Amino acid sequence: MPRKYFGTDGVRGKVGEFPIIPDFAMKLGWAAGIVLASSGTKEVLIGKDTRSSGYMLESAMQAGFCAAGVNVALIGPMPTPAVAYLASTFRADAGVVISASHNPFYDNGIKFFSNSGTKLNDAQEREIEALLEQALDQNTVQCVDPEKLGKVRRIADATGRYIEFCKGTFPNHLSLAGLKIVVDSAHGAAYHIAPNVYRELGAEVISINDKPNGVNINDHCGATHLDSLQTAVMLHEADLGIALDGDADRVMFVDHNGHVVDGDEILFILAQAAYHKGDMTGGVVGTLMSNLGLELALRKMDIPFVRAKVGDRYVVEQLKATGWQLGGEGSGHILSLQHASTGDGIVASLQVLKALLESGKPLAEVKAGMSKLPQVLINVRLTSGTADSILGSDSVKQAVLEAEAVLGDNGRVLLRKSGTEPLIRVMVESTDNLMTQTQAEFIAEAVRAA
Numbered sequence: 001m002p003r004k005y006f007g008t009d010g011v012r013g014k015v016g017e018f019p020i021i022p023d024f025a026m027k028l029g030w031a032a033g034i035v036l037a038s039s040g041t042k043e044v045l046i047g048k049d050t051r052s053s054g055y056m057l058e059s060a061m062q063a064g065f066c067a068a069g070v071n072v073a074l075i076g077p078m079p080t081p082a083v084a085y086l087a088s089t090f091r092a093d094a095g096v097v098i099s100a101s102h103n104p105f106y107d108n109g110i111k112f113f114s115n116s117g118t119k120l121n122d123a124q125e126r127e128i129e130a131l132l133e134q135a136l137d138q139n140t141v142q143c144v145d146p147e148k149l150g151k152v153r154r155i156a157d158a159t160g161r162y163i164e165f166c167k168g169t170f171p172n173h174l175s176l177a178g179l180k181i182v183v184d185s186a187h188g189a190a191y192h193i194a195p196n197v198y199r200e201l202g203a204e205v206i207s208i209n210d211k212p213n214g215v216n217i218n219d220h221c222g223a224t225h226l227d228s229l230q231t232a233v234m235l236h237e238a239d240l241g242i243a244l245d246g247d248a249d250r251v252m253f254v255d256h257n258g259h260v261v262d263g264d265e266i267l268f269i270l271a272q273a274a275y276h277k278g279d280m281t282g283g284v285v286g287t288l289m290s291n292l293g294l295e296l297a298l299r300k301m302d303i304p305f306v307r308a309k310v311g312d313r314y315v316v317e318q319l320k321a322t323g324w325q326l327g328g329e330g331s332g333h334i335l336s337l338q339h340a341s342t343g344d345g346i347v348a349s350l351q352v353l354k355a356l357l358e359s360g361k362p363l364a365e366v367k368a369g370m371s372k373l374p375q376v377l378i379n380v381r382l383t384s385g386t387a388d389s390i391l392g393s394d395s396v397k398q399a400v401l402e403a404e405a406v407l408g409d410n411g412r413v414l415l416r417k418s419g420t421e422p423l424i425r426v427m428v429e430s431t432d433n434l435m436t437q438t439q440a441e442f443i444a445e446a447v448r449a450a
Contacts (some may be wrong), residue, residue, distance in 0.1 A: 030067050
C-alpha cells in the first residue's frame with residue numbers, strides 16, 4: 001500500500017498549506033509518538049534548520065509527542081546528519097528533523113530517524129500514517145493520562161559535540177594547515193558549525209552565506225546555487241570551495257579554477273583514494289541518475305557499481321544489502337557508512353580533503369580520472385494532472401521511444417517524478433552534447449503537453 005504523506009524524504013510541502021500546518025504537525029507528532037512508544041521510545045530529539053517556520057512546527061510537534069507520553073529534547077538549528085548522530089549520543093530513542101533541505105524558505109518538512117541514525121522504514125511510516133489518518137478524521141488525539149504526559153528539555157551543548165564528531169572522522173596525523181577554503185553554508189543549519197570544523201582542523205576559512213534570517217536559506221546560495229561560491233573561490237584565490245545545502249546533508253565542491261565538482265565526482269574521488277590505498281571493500285552504490293561516466297571510471301579500477309532508486313534512503317538500503325560502505329547521488333548526498341549512518345555533507349567533505357592531502361594533488365587533478373558524459377536534467381513543473389498519469393500517457397511513452405532510438409547505444413533516458421515537489425524530472429545522457437540537449441527538450445515538451 002503506497003504511503004500518502006511520506007515522500008522519499010519524509011513529509012514536505014509549502015508552509016501554511018496542508019500538510020505543513022500546525023494541526024497536522026501536532027497530530028503527526030502524536031501518531032509518531034504512539035508508534036515509537038510502542039517499541040520502547042521514551043524520548044525524541046528535535047532539530048531544525050533556519051527557516052522561520054521551524055519555530056511553529058517545532059512547537060506543534062513537541063505538543064503531539066507530549067500528548068503521546070513521549071519526552072522531547074530540543075537542540076535548535078542543527079544539520080540533519082547531526083540530529084541522526086546526536087539522537088544516539090544523548091540516548092534519545094529517535095530523532096526528528098524539521099527541514100525542507102535544499103528547498104526555498106517557504107517550504108518545510110518533517111522527517112524521522114531511528115535511534116541508530118537511520119531513517120524509518122516503510123512499514124513504520126505506514127503505521128504512523130494509519131494513526132495520523134485516524135486523528136485527522138476524528139479531529140482529535142487521545143492524550144495519555146496527565147501523569148504520563150511527556151516533558152520538554154533544551155540541550156545547550158549539541159553544537160560543540162557535533163563539531164567534535166565531525167573532526168573525529170578526520171585523521172589525527174593530517175592537518176588542513178596551508179589550505180584556503182571558501183565555505184558556503186547556504187544561510188542554513190550548518191552556518192555556525194561548518195566554518196568552525198575546517199578552522200579547528202587548521203584551514204584558513206572564508207565563510208560566505210552564513211547569516212540566516214529565517215527567509216534567506218538556499219536563496220541563490222549553497223549546494224544548489226554555486227555561482228557565489230565560484231566567484232568567491234576565484235576572488236580569494238582559494239584552493240577550493242565547499243558548499244552545503246540548507247540542512248547540510250548535501251555537499252558540492254568548486255576547484256581552484258572555479259569548476260564545479262559534483263556528487264558523482266566526489267564518489268569517484270573517494271573510491272579512487274580507497275583503491276590506491278588498497279582499502280576499497282566491495283563497490284559503490286549510485287542511483288538511476290548517476291552519470292554514466294562514474295560507472296565507466298569505476299569499471300577501469302574493477303570496482304563494482306550498482307544503481308538504487310533515487311533518494312538517499314534507497315542508497316542506504318542498497319549499501320546494507322550489499323555490505324558495501326560508499327554510495328551517493330550526483331546532487332551531493334554522499335554516504336560513507338564507516339563514518340556516519342546517513343548522508344553528511346561536512347563528514348563527506350572531510351573525506352575528500354583527506355584524499356587530496358594523501359595524494360598531494362589539487363582537487364582539479366584528482367577528479368580528472370573521471371570523464372562525465374553530457375547529461376541534461378530538465379525539471380518540468382506540473383500545472384495540471386498527476387505525475388503518474390502523465391508518465392503513463394501514450395504521447396510521453398512515444399517521445400521516450402523516439403529519443404531512445406536516436407540515442408541508440410550511446411545514451412540513456414530516465415523519467416521520474418519528484419518525491420518532494422510537483423515535478424517530473426527528465427534526464428537524458430549521451431556521448432554527444434547537442435544530441436543530449438535536443439532529446440531532453442523533445443521529451444520535456446511532450447511531458448508539458450501531456
